[in-house]
Amino acid sequence: MFEKLTSEASKVINPKEYSRFAEGGQVAAALETVSGAIYTGICIDTACSMGFCAEHAAAADMLKHGETQVVRMVALDKDGNYLSPCGRCREFLSQLDEKNSEMEILLANGNVYTLRELLPFDWKN
Numbered sequence: 001m002f003e004k005l006t007s008e009a010s011k012v013i014n015p016k017e018y019s020r021f022a023e024g025g026q027v028a029a030a031l032e033t034v035s036g037a038i039y040t041g042i043c044i045d046t047a048c049s050m051g052f053c054a055e056h057a058a059a060a061d062m063l064k065h066g067e068t069q070v071v072r073m074v075a076l077d078k079d080g081n082y083l084s085p086c087g088r089c090r091e092f093l094s095q096l097d098e099k100n101s102e103m104e105i106l107l108a109n110g111n112v113y114t115l116r117e118l119l120p121f122d123w124k125n
């Protein structure tokens with residue numbers, strides 16, 4: 001379950017400075033869809049805030065393969081710490097598929113939360 005996602009996310013963590021203005025790979029995310037497929041992504045940070053989160057990149061990888069429904073997801077930093085998805089990624093994932101509100105996310109405290117719990121008072125309900 002989360003062990004496989006953690007392992008897949010760990011494989012793509014690769015901190016790099018791409019240029020004077022851009023770096024990435026310090027955070028990686030892995031998500032599992034209803035089909036059982038696992039998709040990954042890394043964060044990209046740039047000057048002027050044009051980068052995006054690892055969760056966003058993993059979702060783009062999923063969409064590229066024609067899927068939208070996530071079952072569970074993790075994000076890790078380069079030291080292996082679990083990270084909570086930011087507000088933008090919570091909203092982003094919730095809009096890709098209405099069933100994503102039930103997806104499970106493992107956080108640093110070792111507890112698993114649904115996206116619905118992390119996104120209370122959802123404007124779409």
Ligand SMILES: [Zn+2]
Pocket residue numbers: 053054055056085086087088089090
């Ligand atoms: Zn985010």
